[in-house]
Amino acid sequence: MMHLDSPTFWLAFSLFFVLYSFLPIGRRWILALIASLAFVAAHQIAAVCDLFIVSLVTYFSALQIDSHRVESAPVRRRHLWSWFAIVLLISNLVVARSFASVAFFGISFFTFQMLGYLIDVQRGQCPAERSFFNLLTAFTSFVYISAGPIVRTARFQPQVVQPSSLKIAGARQACFRILCGLAKKAIGEMLALVANTYFAKLSSHHETLATWTAVLALAGQYYADFSGYTDIAIGIGSLMGYELPENFRTPYFSTSVADYWRRWHITLNEWFLHYVFTPLCLLRPPAFFRSIQLRVALSLILSMTLIGLWHGWNWNNLIWGLYNASLILLGLTLRKSLLLDRFISSGGPLIRRILQTGSTVYLMILGQVLTRADSLAGALRIWQDLHFSPLGLRFGGPRLVLFFAVLAGLVIPHVVDHLRITRPALFCNGRVLFIGSLFLLVFILTFSISGRPFLYENH
Amino acid sequence: MTARLEAVFYRVFRRTFPISRELSAWDVPGWDSIANIELILEIEKEFGISFSTQEVLDLKCVGDIFDLLARKHKPE
Numbered sequence: 049m050m051h052l053d054s055p056t057f058w059l060a061f062s063l064f065f066v067l068y069s070f071l072p073i074g075r076r077w078i079l080a081l082i083a084s085l086a087f088v089a090a091h092q093i094a095a096v097c098d099l100f101i102v103s104l105v106t107y108f109s110a111l112q113i114d115s116h117r118v119e120s121a122p123v124r125r126r127h128l129w130s131w132f133a134i135v136l137l138i139s140n141l142v143v144a145r146s147f148a149s150v151a152f153f154g155i156s157f158f159t160f161q162m163l164g165y166l167i168d169v170q171r172g173q174c175p176a177e178r179s180f181f182n183l184l185t186a187f188t189s190f191v192y193i194s195a196g197p198i199v200r201t202a203r204f205q206p207q208v209v210q211p212s213s214l215k216i217a218g219a220r221q222a223c224f225r226i227l228c229g230l231a232k233k234a235i236g237e238m239l240a241l242v243a244n245t246y247f248a249k250l251s252s253h254h255e256t257l258a259t260w261t262a263v264l265a266l267a268g269q270y271y272a273d274f275s276g277y278t279d280i281a282i283g284i285g286s287l288m289g290y291e292l293p294e295n296f297r298t299p300y301f302s303t304s305v306a307d308y309w310r311r312w313h314i315t316l317n318e319w320f321l322h323y324v325f326t327p328l329c330l331l332r333p334p335a336f337f338r339s340i341q342l343r344v345a346l347s348l349i350l351s352m353t354l355i356g357l358w359h360g361w362n363w364n365n366l367i368w369g370l371y372n373a374s375l376i377l378l379g380l381t382l383r384k385s386l387l388l389d390r391f392i393s394s395g396g397p398l399i400r401r402i403l404q405t406g407s408t409v410y411l412m413i414l415g416q417v418l419t420r421a422d423s424l425a426g427a428l429r430i431w432q433d434l435h436f437s438p439l440g441l442r443f444g445g446p447r448l449v450l451f452f453a454v455l456a457g458l459v460i461p462h463v464v465d466h467l468r469i470t471r472p473a474l475f476c477n478g479r480v481l482f483i484g485s486l487f488l489l490v491f492i493l494t495f496s497i498s499g500r501p502f503l504y505e506n507h
Numbered sequence: 508m509t510a511r512l513e514a515v516f517y518r519v520f521r522r523t524f525p526i527s528r529e530l531s532a533w534d535v536p537g538w539d540s541i542a543n544i545e546l547i548l549e550i551e552k553e554f555g556i557s558f559s560t561q562e563v564l565d566l567k568c569v570g571d572i573f574d575l576l577a578r579k580h581k582p583e
Contacts, residue, residue, distance in 0.1 A: 171561050306539055321540050327560045329544045340548040344541060380541060384521060 052194070052280045053233045053496065065287065069214075073289070077185045077208050080288065087190035088153055095153040102140055103184050106162045109133035110169045110176035117172065130170045137163055145361040154193040156358060160319055161187060165201035167323050174202035182209055191285050195277045197295040197315040204290070211289025217476065218286055224481045226283035227488040232276030232461050234496040239269040239457045242450065247420055255442050259433040261451045266420055267413050268458035271300065274313070275461065298466050300412075300458070303404040305375040308412055316355065325351040349373040359419065364427075368418040375411055508576060512569075515549045528570030550576070 051057060064083050068076055089096050109129050116126040141159045165183075168174045177183040185208045186201050187193075246254065246262030254262075278295040285292040295314050302308035309317050328347035337343055349370065356369020414431060421427035468475050475481065513526050519542055520535065532538040538546075547563050550556075550572065556579040566572060 173561065306541060310539065322560075322564060325540070326544060326563055329548065330558065330560055330563065332557070340545060340552065343548065344545055347544075348541065376541070383537060 052277060052284075053230055061284070068288065073211060073213060074209075076211055076289070077182065080189065080208065081181060081185040084185065084188040084190040084193065088188060088193065091153040091194075095155070098140065098144075098155070099158060099188055100184075102137060102159070102162060103187050104180070105133055105136055106166060106187075107177070107180045107183050110166055111178075113166070113169050114176035126170065130166060133166050134163060137166075142361075154195075157193055157196055157198055158187050160198050160316070161201060164198070164319060164323060168200070168202050174205075177201075177205060189290075191288065191290065192281050192292065195274070195281070196313070197278060197281065197293050198319055199293065199315070204292075207290045212291075214287060214289060220478065220481050221475065222283045222286035224283075224475065224485050224488075225279050225286070227485050227492065228464065229276040229279030229281075229283060230492045230496065231488045232272040232279060234492055235457050235461060236269045236272035236276060238495065239265040239272060239454060242454055243269055243420070247422075253429060253437055254433050256433060256435070256437045257442060257447050257451060259430060259437065261447070261454050263413050263417055263430065263434065264451075264458055265454045266416055267300070267409075268454060268461075270416060271296075272457065272461050275465065296465070297469060298462050300409050300462055301405055301466065302408045302412075303401065304379050304408055305372065305411060306379055308408055309372070309376070316358070320351045320355055324354065345377055348376060352376070364418055364421065364424070367424065368415055371415050371418060375415075508573070511553055512550070512572070512576075515546065515553050518549055519546045526569055528573060529568060531568040554579075 060083075064079070068079050071079055085096055088099060109132060112129040113126050116129065137159050141155055144155050165174075169176050177186075182205065183201070186199070186205045189208070192199060242265035243262055246258065247266075275296040282292045282294070293315055297311040297314065299308050299312040302311055325347050328350060329343055331343075333343055337346075352373035353366060353369040356365040356367070356372070359365045359368070414434075417430045418424075418427050421430060509526055513523065516526060517523055520537060524530075524535065532543065543566075544563070547558055547566075551558060554576060556576070558575065558579075562575060566575070
């Protein structure tokens with residue numbers, strides 16, 4: 049398997065990049081398409097066939113939707129084409145997610161990109177692409193097909209056809225971003241060792257410190273793995289002349305659950321905001337649904353449930369989606385009653401921030417247990433062990449060292465990302481990039497356990 | 508129209524603040540995507556009009572809301 053952190057991938061990418069750089073800018077998409085199809089085929093030949101078929105359906109449907117936009121054409125025909133393609137794409141995704149034997153590589157990502165494209169064409173936000181192969185290049189790009197970010201085709205398509213040329217400064221920053229991603233992947237793998245050991249033995253209780261160590265390791269693993277992949281994708285994209293959207297903005301520094309969902313997997317949440325939540329809220333409801341709060345609450349519950357199911361087609365993720373929706377609604381109600389604001393405002397700004405971020409991270413960590421535990425009973429047992437374990441709380445030298453090492457694995461990637469966002473000039477400084485790259489390279493070569501898939505590649 | 512809009516803002520944010528064309532979600536704590544949709548639905552109810560998804564997603568500041576209202580709302 050060819051993952052973005054494997055030596056095989058980087059060898060293939062180096063050869064690809066040399067060829068890509070020598071091609072005229074207007075022809076680079078051809079090589080990018082060939083490389084992307086080869087990348088998907090290296091994972092799963094069947095996925096290439098599925099990708100090709102659904103891309104063809106999307107391409108023709110979008111052309112039909114566009115051709116029925118003229119005033120003389122019946123509106124119903126346009127809607128019919130939209131619904132035909134949307135139902136087919138969703139059926140393809142649901143069947144693939146329901147049966148492991150047909151779980152196509154990258155299906156959740158390319159399906160959502162295609163759905164977004166069709167709805168944008170239907171809404172008149174972008175014209176239907178006339179070249180099938182240009183569209184296929186945007187749908188299949190190896191940079192993001194396996195784990196996002198989910199790009200808006202209308203914005204990304206022009207970059208595929210006419211990528212920008214690479215400057216030295218841009219290349220340095222791109223390489224540093226890639227190294228940051230690889231280092232995060234290595235951290236994620238180390239944290240996974242701690243989390244996996246714990247979650248493999250869920251049939252009995254664990255003591256409190258070990259449980260906190262494991263759930264913090266899980267939280268750190270999720271962030272390091274997924275944001276690490278995004279860093280690599282954005283870095284490779286920059287080298288190829290693409291500007292990919294950011295997918296994370298230090299989510300564990302959020303001040304509320306709603307804020308967390310604006311900072312975690314940003315492109316997925318924006319997708320749901322554009323194509324599910326907002327249209328649902330704006331539906332003309334029957335009389336008993338006229339209450340605005342009820343309409344917003346139901347739309348939010350449905351959107352968060354679907355986000356949960358997107359992460360995994362099982363009960364755990366469905367409950368996790370509902371858990372997040374409930375917390376967001378609770379936060380809204382408390383904010384409306386001003387109770388929470390009054391309580392938090394009673395301290396200074398620092399106390400307020402610590403309380404807000406601390407409670408958000410605490411609730412999100414409890415939620416992540418739902419996605420990792422083998423059953424609801426297992427998750428409830430972990431929640432109990434986090435607070436009142438029957439085995440109590442045992443402090444010992446090695447246990448405390450492991451706890452703080454895990455905490456560092458959770459916090460350090462966040463601090464680096466926080467600096468990148470708040471002090472961008474620092475990450476343009478040649479000396480900082482050089483010393484930082486050297487350090488990251490040594491770290492990756494020492495600690496990397498390459499060749500394991502990224503978590504979101506399972507989607 | 509501004510007074511009615513200020514009343515709508517109060518219903519959503521539970522506090523008063525001066526409404527200007529330049530005011531945007533960045534200037535008001537708590538004006539997130541959920542508060543935004545509540546605001547839109549309250550405006551629809553107050554002025555008896557309806558917005559499309561695209562119109563809602565294209566809104567950038569209060570000035571855009573004024574422009575949409577001027578286009579859609581015909582005072583009796």
